[in-house]
Amino acid sequence: MAERPPAVSGPAVTAPAVTDEPVPTVVADGVHITYTVHGTRGGRGSATSALSRILSRRSAPGARQVHAVRGVSFAAYKGEAIGLIGSNGSGKSTLLKAVAGLLPPTEGRIFTRGQPSLLGVNAALMSDLTGERNVILGGLAMGMSREQVRERYDDIVKFSGINEKDDFISLPMRTYSSGMGARLRFSIAAAKSHEVLLIDEALSTGDATFQRRSQRRIAELREEAGTVFLVSHSNKTITETCDRALWLESGTLRMDGPAAEVVAAYEEFTGKKK
Amino acid sequence: MSQPITPTTPAQGPNRAPDSTRPPRNQARPGTGTGAETDLTALARRHGLTVSGARPTLPEYLRGLWSRRHFIAAFATARLTAQYSQAKLGQIWQIMTPLLNAAVYYFIFGVLLGTRDGVPDFVPFLVTGVFVWTFTSSSIMAGTRAISGNLGLVRALHFPRAALPIALALQQLQQLLFSMGALTVILVCFGQYPRPSWLLVAPVLALHALFNTGISMAVARLAARTPDIAQLMPFVLRTWMYVSGVMWSVDKVAGDDRVPHWVTVALECNPAAVYIDLMRFALIDSFTADRLPPHIWAVALGWALFAAIGGFLFFWKAEEEYGRG
Structure with a gap:
């Protein structure tokens, strides 16, 4: 486990090697994530078939490969709040899990400063x-x-x-x-x-007062030189909390830029689909 | 320093005004070019970023674990008190559970099957065996759920995962200390009064706890990868219990000429039996040293070190995988 600054607050992170260069906290380099889903074909199968599968060391017949993230690259820097937007199943949560180190990328690499913390909905x-x-x-x-x-x-x-x-x-x-x-x-x-805090819709269940309070805390974390990633389906939350947004669509990074612009483009895209 | 700029997306905006020093962001690239990848990797390397989810080195891991010692202690105690929080009788179950266990075994093996024949002080003998065995079996069962039962914690916060099986084994040790309180009462009721050899309980418990923690860590890794282990484990444990001399005396079987030599050796080296017999030796008058197999302290120490070190290394080897899936 990497040594972390003992202080509860304060930007006690190692000084960057090059001073005029912004310090990256998360770097994703051509990340592909494929995972196997079991039980796509009617439950888990009978006990005897499971046994013969174990004996013959074959993979389960119902197992299917899902290519959730396809070649995503980005660099996130100190003090940024980055919103992740995209329709359901576009790979946002999968990407966050990979940044947190909970899912290994099948291809490409993810580098992080320190150990990211992931806040999920049901955690x-x-x-x-x-x-x-x-x-x-x-x-x-x-x-x-x-x-x-x-x-x-x-x-x-x-x-x-x-x-x-x-x-x-x-x-x-x-x-x-x-x-x-x-x-x-x-x-x-x-x-x-935190150097990197990943929030996967964990704030969406809070009420309005708490949302405002957590937005303030996210701003503070950014000032303490942390990077915050936020997955939300509320475009308003993204534009209010984040300064940058990544738009994922079916596993590919469709757009990366200032939050307002990305959200506007995303809204235009979803509007057209109606 | 050159950030890759590939203006493939039409909605590319100007750089953000407040941050003009920041290089323009790389845009989405459907087919990632290899040149850009090396740039990003180089950027990460230059700033000393580490690959996400990489396993820490052993010294780092041990340091992290040591800094979480208060967490381990607090977690064990909190779990212990929460265990019976839903029961009406609450903490009384801490004592009741081992006593009822002992009562059931006494009824079956002492009264119905009559294994008590030839074992002096059968009740203290049996109760000690049951309590010490319960420590082993419940540590191992807790180990199977160490990761899967705390997934929320594992995913949300970052700490050396070995803290979980260690804390759960510590919880079982605290539980055993409660049982030892009940055991003291039973021993006194059956005419076993405190004497100097009772001090041997401390080293026996220390070695036994080391052994259980190690096994618990090993099982935690196996069960994190294959949850079915948790289903299988009760059967393994029951078998292990019946060969460990919990309700019969190992030295009776070992002294029998009809039993092959290798069976005797296996029975005498069985770690569960070793810790149970040492505890009986410490607590019960009639359980004298000649009923212990030779070199029992060396065997007890060997098992403790082997399990603790081996289990820890085995658990650490998969540190990056816990919480996945």
Whole structure:
């Protein structure tokens, strides 16, 4: 695990080798991602066929290759917030998973500074533990010291707004609504400055107040020299939060540029399809 | 420094005004040229970026793990207390579960099958065996779910994944300490009073915990790749339990001339049996040193080191793969 700056905040990242060059945080170089989906042909098959498959070391008959990302290249720099847009199934989430190191690219390479954190929609942290435990354990898992966690605890809970209506923080996280869970997860992950933070629609379940709050926090993370990737189907969120956007369509990068322009082109494209 | 510029997309806008120092972005290129790839790779290399999802080196990994020691301890304790949070009796189950287990085994093996014949102090003998065995089996079962049961955590936050099986094994050790409390009461009830040899419990537990943690890590890697291991494991564990002398005495079988020599050696070197017998030796008066196989401490130490080091290396070797899929 790469050594990270111990400080909770502050741009304590190694100085760039060339000063006048913007420092990249994520570089994707001709990335292709193919993954195998099992069970496309009627469930998993019978037990005997599964056994003979294991014995003969063949791949499952229902397995199919999905070429989700086809040759995507880009470089993301310090302090950028990058929106990923595209219709459903265009490979946005797959690309983020690959940046996070959770899916290996079949071809090409992805380079990152530090270890990116991925916030997904359904990524409950520890659902049978209370919100309070989740905050503490999440902080410790991210490498914060006990003192740092204690210092930041109130801020995290306040930021999440979990306790605004009632004392929800002492309840197990499985009792939370999806919006509350997403808020707490984002608050925990955002308590530390990340070099690369990947947000996969995790903010879309929050209410308007929380959306505004998280937009502010994303802006702060960018100032702390982090890079934020945001997948959202709300074009408004992308234009408000991001300064740059990548438009993926059926696995290829269709456009890369200032958020407003890319979103406008995307809207024109989706409008035509009606 | 030259950023690749391929103006293939019509909607190319001007560079953003606030950032004129920034080089123009590379546009989408349906067919990626090889020249551009080397440029991007060179850019990444120049700034010391690392390949995403690469496995950290062993010293880095150990450092990361050491810095997460508070996480491991807090995670184990939180899991232990959450375990029975849905039950009405709550934490009472910490003690009740091992006691009921022991009661069931006593009923079947002590009363119905009569394996107690010839084993002095059968109840302390059996209860010790059951508790120590439960430590092994539950650590291994926890290991099978170490990754799959914590996928949200694995995907969202970055930490050395070995923290999970280690924390789960630690949770089982804490659980065993609760059981040992109950065991002390049972021992005293059956006339086994504390004596100096009880101090041997500490080294036995330390070696046993090392062994279990190692096995738990190894199983965690296997089960992360093949989830079916979690289904198969209860059967493996049950078989292992029956050959480990939990409810019968290994030295009785080993002393029998009709048993082939290799079976005797295998029974005596079985790590589960070794830790169970050492614990009985520490706690029970009538379980004397002559009932232990030769070189048992060396065997116990060997298994502990082999499992801990081997399991850790085996787990680390697939570090980049956890959470995939």
